[in-house]
Amino acid sequence: MEFTDDQVIRYSRHIILPEVGGKGQAKISAAKVFLIGAGGLGSPISYYLAAAGVGRIAIVDDDVVDLSNLQRQILHSTKTVGVAKVESAKATLEALNPDVEIIAIKDRLTPENILGYIKDYDIVIDGSDNFPTRYLVNDACVISGKPLSSGAVLKFEGQVTTIIPKEGHCYRCLFEEMPPDGLVPSCQEGGVLGVLPGIIGGLQAMEVLKIILGKGDVLINTLLIYDALRTNFRKVKVPKNPECPVCGKTPSITKLGNYEANYCRA
Amino acid sequence: MEEEIIPDKRIDIRGLKCPYTFVRSKLTLEAMNTGEVLEILLDYPEASISIPKSMQDHGQRVLTVEKVNDKDWIIIIRKEKD
Ligand SMILES: [Zn+2]
Numbered sequence: 001m002e003f004t005d006d007q008v009i010r011y012s013r014h015i016i017l018p019e020v021g022g023k024g025q026a027k028i029s030a031a032k033v034f035l036i037g038a039g040g041l042g043s044p045i046s047y048y049l050a051a052a053g054v055g056r057i058a059i060v061d062d063d064v065v066d067l068s069n070l071q072r073q074i075l076h077s078t079k080t081v082g083v084a085k086v087e088s089a090k091a092t093l094e095a096l097n098p099d100v101e102i103i104a105i106k107d108r109l110t111p112e113n114i115l116g117y118i119k120d121y122d123i124v125i126d127g128s129d130n131f132p133t134r135y136l137v138n139d140a141c142v143i144s145g146k147p148l149s150s151g152a153v154l155k156f157e158g159q160v161t162t163i164i165p166k167e168g169h170c171y172r173c174l175f176e177e178m179p180p181d182g183l184v185p186s187c188q189e190g191g192v193l194g195v196l197p198g199i200i201g202g203l204q205a206m207e208v209l210k211i212i213l214g215k216g217d218v219l220i221n222t223l224l225i226y227d228a229l230r231t232n233f234r235k236v237k238v239p240k241n242p243e244c245p246v247c248g249k250t251p252s253i254t255k256l257g258n259y260e261a262n263y264c265r266a
Numbered sequence: 267m268e269e270e271i272i273p274d275k276r277i278d279i280r281g282l283k284c285p286y287t288f289v290r291s292k293l294t295l296e297a298m299n300t301g302e303v304l305e306i307l308l309d310y311p312e313a314s315i316s317i318p319k320s321m322q323d324h325g326q327r328v329l330t331v332e333k334v335n336d337k338d339w340i341i342i343i344r345k346e347k348d
Contacts, residue, residue: 003293012289018324022293 040197
């Protein structure tokens with residue numbers, strides 16, 4: 001790809017890296033990623049991927065910006081309270097980097113629409129905040145063979161994992177079923193220190209760039225757990241489960257079924 | 267007696283400062299084939315030292331570094347790896 005003078009300057013700190021160069025930057029520019037959620041995780045993920053020059057970023061979210069989001073959701077601002085999150089996100093990201101095409105999708109992912117949405121994208125990134133979506137996205141990515149970066153945050157702890165269907169584990173190899181309602185924290189218990197999604201989302205963006213570049217090792221068969229209070233990172237091995245209901249030898253989930261649950265989504 | 271080196275490509279990056287001297291040189295070299303030779307004409311003093319060093323670190327071969335007049339240098343590099 002031919003870079004403009006401005007692009008040479010904008011991406012110079014990438015181009016200088018032996019692992020990236022002009023060829024790696026061209027891969028980044030050609031990449032298409034699908035991001036679920038324009039919230040705490042989706043903010044740093046999309047911010048860094050747009051800054052890096054990822055060619056097309058689709059963002060799906062059905063929510064509007066609320067004042068209580070601004071303590072951590074850095075895509076949005078006091079001026080965009082009440083605006084659809086995907087529209088607020090699009091404006092922020094286009095201002096950051098006009099090279100990037102932002103596709104804003106104000107919708108809720110369902111078993112009926114998700115496969116159609118992700119089919120034209122290379123990588124899926126889950127920045128959602130609830131279990132039904134996490135399982136839906138996992139199953140959709142395994143069924144359609146799309147690499148998936150999955151992240152989660154609560155209070156002072158975050159988790160990141162990278163799912164490459166067929167090569168490694170999936171989310172259900174780790175936790176086969178959604179936790180029962182009683183084990184999911186209620187709204188009052190579900191606080192989060194604002195920087196935490198920045199760290200976990202930053203790790204997810206880094207995993208995505210490494211997949212695009214084909215460099216380094218990603219979190220295949222591994223769950224990374226970050227304990228913010230103790231400043232501790234821990235890697236836990238997650239072997240691929242041959243009996244996994246979605247990615248195992250004889251999967252019982254071959255179509256997307258029902259993912260409804262009455263969790264608190266605040 | 268030394269064999270004369272005939273560059274496959276020449277670039278004039280006079281006026282550019284670091285790190286763009288290296289960025290431009292690297293992008294040009296990336297688009298060339300292994301074994302080909304690039305001649306770089308530059309006038310940013312620091313780059314006469316940093317470009318040969320960075321190119322070597324990236325696995326390329328620096329053939330010559332020559333100050334050709336009061337202000338300008340010519341660096342000749344052979345592409346050894348992609
Ligand atoms: Zn699995």
